[in-house]
Amino acid sequence: MTNRGVIETPAFMPVGTQGTVKAMTPEEIKETGAKIILSNTYHLYLRPGTKIIAHAGGLHRFMHWDLPILTDSGGFQVFSLNTLRKVSDEGVTFRSHIDGSTHFFTPEKAIQVQNILGSDIIMPLDHVVAYPSSLDETRDAMERTIRWAKRSKNYHQEWEKQALFGIVQGGIYPELRKICCSALTEMDFPGYALGGLSVGEPLELMNRILEVAVPLLPEEKPRYLMGVGSADALLEGVARGIDLFDCVLPTRIARNGSVMVPEGYLTLRNAEFADDMRPIDPECQCYSCRNYSRAYIRHLLKSNEILGLRLTTYHNLFFLANFMAEIRRAIREKTFDLFYNNFWARFKSKKQKEGNK
Amino acid sequence: MTNRGVIETPAFMPVGTQGTVKAMTPEEIKETGAKIILSNTYHLYLRPGTKIIAHAGGLHRFMHWDLPILTDSGGFQVFSLNTLRKVSDEGVTFRSHIDGSTHFFTPEKAIQVQNILGSDIIMPLDHVVAYPSSLDETRDAMERTIRWAKRSKNYHQEWEKQALFGIVQGGIYPELRKICCSALTEMDFPGYALGGLSVGEPLELMNRILEVAVPLLPEEKPRYLMGVGSADALLEGVARGIDLFDCVLPTRIARNGSVMVPEGYLTLRNAEFADDMRPIDPECQCYSCRNYSRAYIRHLLKSNEILGLRLTTYHNLFFLANFMAEIRRAIREKTFDLFYNNFWARFKSKKQKEGNK
Numbered sequence: 001m002t003n004r005g006v007i008e009t010p011a012f013m014p015v016g017t018q019g020t021v022k023a024m025t026p027e028e029i030k031e032t033g034a035k036i037i038l039s040n041t042y043h044l045y046l047r048p049g050t051k052i053i054a055h056a057g058g059l060h061r062f063m064h065w066d067l068p069i070l071t072d073s074g075g076f077q078v079f080s081l082n083t084l085r086k087v088s089d090e091g092v093t094f095r096s097h098i099d100g101s102t103h104f105f106t107p108e109k110a111i112q113v114q115n116i117l118g119s120d121i122i123m124p125l126d127h128v129v130a131y132p133s134s135l136d137e138t139r140d141a142m143e144r145t146i147r148w149a150k151r152s153k154n155y156h157q158e159w160e161k162q163a164l165f166g167i168v169q170g171g172i173y174p175e176l177r178k179i180c181c182s183a184l185t186e187m188d189f190p191g192y193a194l195g196g197l198s199v200g201e202p203l204e205l206m207n208r209i210l211e212v213a214v215p216l217l218p219e220e221k222p223r224y225l226m227g228v229g230s231a232d233a234l235l236e237g238v239a240r241g242i243d244l245f246d247c248v249l250p251t252r253i254a255r256n257g258s259v260m261v262p263e264g265y266l267t268l269r270n271a272e273f274a275d276d277m278r279p280i281d282p283e284c285q286c287y288s289c290r291n292y293s294r295a296y297i298r299h300l301l302k303s304n305e306i307l308g309l310r311l312t313t314y315h316n317l318f319f320l321a322n323f324m325a326e327i328r329r330a331i332r333e334k335t336f337d338l339f340y341n342n343f344w345a346r347f348k349s350k351k352q353k354e355g356n357k
Numbered sequence: 358m359t360n361r362g363v364i365e366t367p368a369f370m371p372v373g374t375q376g377t378v379k380a381m382t383p384e385e386i387k388e389t390g391a392k393i394i395l396s397n398t399y400h401l402y403l404r405p406g407t408k409i410i411a412h413a414g415g416l417h418r419f420m421h422w423d424l425p426i427l428t429d430s431g432g433f434q435v436f437s438l439n440t441l442r443k444v445s446d447e448g449v450t451f452r453s454h455i456d457g458s459t460h461f462f463t464p465e466k467a468i469q470v471q472n473i474l475g476s477d478i479i480m481p482l483d484h485v486v487a488y489p490s491s492l493d494e495t496r497d498a499m500e501r502t503i504r505w506a507k508r509s510k511n512y513h514q515e516w517e518k519q520a521l522f523g524i525v526q527g528g529i530y531p532e533l534r535k536i537c538c539s540a541l542t543e544m545d546f547p548g549y550a551l552g553g554l555s556v557g558e559p560l561e562l563m564n565r566i567l568e569v570a571v572p573l574l575p576e577e578k579p580r581y582l583m584g585v586g587s588a589d590a591l592l593e594g595v596a597r598g599i600d601l602f603d604c605v606l607p608t609r610i611a612r613n614g615s616v617m618v619p620e621g622y623l624t625l626r627n628a629e630f631a632d633d634m635r636p637i638d639p640e641c642q643c644y645s646c647r648n649y650s651r652a653y654i655r656h657l658l659k660s661n662e663i664l665g666l667r668l669t670t671y672h673n674l675f676f677l678a679n680f681m682a683e684i685r686r687a688i689r690e691k692t693f694d695l696f697y698n699n700f701w702a703r704f705k706s707k708k709q710k711e712g713n714k
Contacts, residue, residue, distance in 0.1 A: 019656065023663040048656040052632050056650065064648045275409050291421045295413065299376065299405040306380040306663055 002068040002120040003161060004060075005035065008328055009222060009243035012234060012320045013038045013070060014251065018047070019063045022251050023306070023313045026065040031287070032314060033321030036068040036120075038246040041113055042077035046096050046103075050116045058118030070246070071119035073110040073152075075126040075167070076195070076226070087127060089144060107148040108155045111164070119162065123193065124152030126167040131200040138171035145169040145195075146183045153187055165191040165224065172205055174212040181216035191222040191244075198227040198247070203236065210240040231260060231323055235343055238327055239336075250316035255309045257301045260319040264348040266294075268312065273298045286318035287311075359425040359477040360518060361417075362392060365685055366579060366600035369591060369677045370395045370427060371608065375404070376420045379608050380663070380670045383422040388644070389671060390678030393425040393477075395603040398470055399434035403453050403460075407473045415475030427603070428476035430467040430509075432483040432524070433552070433583070444484060446501060464505040465512045468521070476519065480550065481509030483524040488557040495528035502526040502552075503540045510544055522548040522581065529562055531569040538573035548579040548601075555584040555604070560593065567597040588617060588680055592700055595684055596693075607673035612666045614658045617676040621705040623651075625669065630655045643675035644668075 014021045014029060017040045021029050029037060039059060044050075056062035059069060078085055082094040091106035110125040125148050127141035149166050156164045166184035170176030184192060194213055197206045210225070217223050222243045228234060229247025237245060250260065257269040261281045266273070268280070279289035280297065288297070288311040300308030330339035371378045371386060374397045378386050386394060396416060401407075413419035416426060435442055439451040448463035467482040482505050484498035506523050513521045523541035527533030541549060551570055554563045567582070574580050579600045585591060586604025594602060607617065614626040618638045623630070625637070636646035637654065645654070645668040657665030687696035 018660045020662050020664045052652055062653055295409055296419055303375045305377050307377045
């Protein structure tokens with residue numbers, strides 16, 4: 001529940017990194033069934049910058065999206081895109097991936113920027129470590145994340161307008177995750193995110209961390225797994241109590257010509273689809289599947305036509321939104337176990353790689 | 358008037374080179390006000406090829422467009438994209454710009470391919486010369502174009518389904534244009550195109566050729582000026598009796614960040630628009646102008662976001678369709694002279710370059 005509408009969970013949030021979900025209009029995003037999107041503070045802070053977005057009246061008006069937006073804090077990007085970062089307890093210095101300019105983010109600054117963006121759910125600056133990282137390194141980052149969460153909470157004012165979640169770090173170490181969950185829940189945030197997962201570790205390892213951490217977070221508050229967006233990982237996340245997900249996976253692989261179907265993925269650029277007049281997924285009711293053949297979409301992709309990316313992106317977002325709607329229905333009707341088993345009976349590619357943020 | 362609907366003229370046809378108007382869905386094309394599009398036989402013949410389009414049930418079904426389509430013959434592309442072409446009276450040998458493979462087009466073959474595509478208006482193979490070309494060279498090509506038009510007419514069967522137009526060549530030489538008009542009108546085509554213009558010659562020179570040729574073509578049949586798509590050139594064409602136009606200009610410059618306004622063009626990538634919260638054209642009622650600022654679209658373009666190209670393309674097509682609708686209204690209400698003068702009082706950049714096909 002946000003000021004801009006109720007979000008039924010579990011739900012998947014499409015990612016609009018630079019203030020646009022790549023290749024889509026806001027109207028199309030809504031058509032696919034999404035009720036909330038994620039946007040990236042790091043990217044928007046660097047370009048176009050907060051001054052222009054403030055002048056536009058906030059991110060919603062700037063990008064013509066009137067449903068809820070969740071913004072991340074920039075923590076993930078600062079630590080994953082920047083090799084030249086310098087972190088201290090005060091904050092983190094990083095270089096712009098656009099022009100190499102130097103910037104300094106503190107927990108307070110990350111909140112301040114998100115206050116200007118005006119997103120409905122905001123995230124505190126966190127210290128994310130790569131996979132694999134040592135226990136000591138991971139502990140240090142996790143402890144800093146807790147201290148930064150505290151400062152973020154103290155700094156943030158308008159809780160009615162913007163819900164500030166806590167982010168659980170601790171890498172693949174169950175004991176660290178437990179400590180972090182305990183510290184954050186004591187601070188009493190309106191929601192909790194699990195960060196630092198889906199960063200290269202096996203799906204099984206991620207699932208094990210969920211089994212440790214999720215039960216330590218209050219059930220009545222949203223629990224958000226950051227950076228996960230393949231159907232199999234979403235289902236496993238829901239099975240372990242996750243309510244919210246985001247990932248660039250569906251939109252990124254779409255631009256590469258990969259589309260989601262109940263059996264896994266189709267690579268539409270392959271020659272086998274050249275003369276295939278069936279829709280991407282004969283069971284799908286999306287705009288792409290109602291009107292276009294695999295052969296036509298393949299032709300567009302091979303010819304570098306933008307409409308090709310639009311049709312695959314639309315389909316993948318619709319597919320995931322519909323998948324989450326089916327999961328919610330199964331949960332309501334108490335048939336989730338059946339749904340889960342049916343999914344795995346059909347799904348072929350368990351080891352599909354997760355996309356990065 | 359075609360089997361797929363009436364086209365009010367004068368009208369501008371957006372170009373869908375590879376079976377898609379770049380960056381747009383068919384629904385969006387219709388929303389902009391276009392009632393007919395052009396597609397390129399040369400490109401579709403090479404990729405995906407006629408076999409796949411035949412299998413799909415023709416171009417309309419393949420690309421999900423149910424209004425009229427005009428296809429060109431491939432003549433312009435063969436002669437402008439191919440340096441290795443070899444032309445004889447029998448036909449023209451050319452190399453694919455995609456894979457270098459060799460192909461042979463005859464007038465009959467160009468009709469046959471367009472019969473398979475199933476477009477509503479088709480064009481005969483013509484011999485196009487570059488600007489500038491000598492009188493002799495231009496005469497030879499013009500005479501060959503007439504011979505090929507005759508063969509095309511003899512070969513084509515289903516005139517009820519597909520209207521075959523004649524194409525007037527003759528470069529910038531009034532006497533050649535006259536000969537060609539006379540020869541083609543004797544053959545009695547259901548419509549006539551003026552080819553080989555807007556290929557680099559000054560707008561004034563093109564207008565002079567129109568003044569010679571158009572009066573020699575029957576007024577009750579459509580007269581189509583190929584390759585023209587800037588507002589100023591459209592207006593001058595209509596003033597000289599032209600009914601149909603096509604050009605990649607509005608869609609091509611859009612992808613470059615250039616948008617059409619009553620005063621001429623805006624280059625949205627320019628820094629002056631970074632903080633400009635006005636729509637592209639405050640008088641425009643299109644989707645882009647109703648919902649987005651110049652600042653946002655500039656941000657998208659600078660960030661290489663596809664939505665940026667979509668919004669500029671949509672605007673330019675809407676702008677031209679609306680411009681043609683205003684021209685038709687002015688003609689109906691007998692205020693065309695006033696409209697013409699008002700346009701030129703406002704339009705700043707008479708010397709804007711035409712795009713190529």
